[in-house]
Amino acid sequence: MNLMLAVILYFGLAIFGLGLLLLLFLLIFKKSIKAALIIALIGLLVAAAPVGYQYYLSQKAAHEAQVKLEKREKSFNKHERQFLKHIKQATASTEYVAQKYTATWETLIKDGSVTIGDSTYTDNENAIAGEGRRLVAEGKLDDADNYYAIAQTDYESMKDYKTSHNKERLVYAKNVLAKTNAFILAATRPNSTYQDYADDIYKTNKSHVRAIDQLKNARSTAIN
Structure with a gap:
């Protein structure tokens, strides 16, 4: 995985972690958790993007190698x-x-x-x-x-x-x-x-x- 994808992955994980902490905080104080869930979901999607792209690249490389x-x-x-x-x-x-x-x-x-x-x-x-x-x-x-x-x-x-x-x-x-x-x-x-x-x-x-x-x-x- 290249540097840019790694940065995106860790950034997404950070957002996801922040969302989880916020969710935990809101649950403790019995507040609305909607915003926290949205933040966690966004973080998860951001983190998943480079993983999915890396998987796509590996599959593409494997296919090209097989064709060759x-x-x-x-x-x-x-x-x-x-x-x-x-x-x-x-x-x-x-x-x-x-x-x-x-x-x-x-x-x-x-x-x-x-x-x-x-x-x-x-x-x-x-x-x-x-x-x-x-x-x-x-x-x-x-x-x-x-x-x-x-x-x-x-x-x-x-x-x-x-x-x-x-x-x-x-x-x-x-x-x-x-x-x-x-x-x-x-x-x-x-x-x-x-x-x-x-x-x-x-x-x-x-x-x-x-x-x-x-x-x-x-x-x-x-x-x-």
Whole structure:
């Protein structure tokens, strides 16, 4: 309560107190108490005014804070929705690349050679490099990284609207980024044997999916 409201409050209480004293005096001497009651009532009204105004201000502030919080939550939810969308696109692009590399490797193992475009390869290193060049030519190899970069931007936007209600989901989103990045790196940069590649894809994808499910479940609980 500011100084002016405090002065009005105490002034009103003083008038109210004076009215009560006068009322007591008049009752003792059996005089008319009408004037004393009026004075006490005026004092009470004056004292109540700043209290009521202060209550109004506190309610107004609480309402404005709630509106602001709801706007932040709405913005967070929008960017989180975009985040999940771009993570899904990054996942699909990563799976596409993984399937292509895996198919090339499996054909080479089965047939002893694999034809990619106009070239035929009989060794792992050149076959995988050839598949990589084809993916680049198709514009597919960088898709996962590009969608991942957009998801990172979405995450930064989510951070701008962090509240006590969504901070846990922000932690989950950060974990999704880390697990998705591991999956992308494993799938789009093969540099080992077929079995090692397959194992890495399986493990990183499993962790990646678990992280996404954790965020989705938290989001569903918060929104519903």
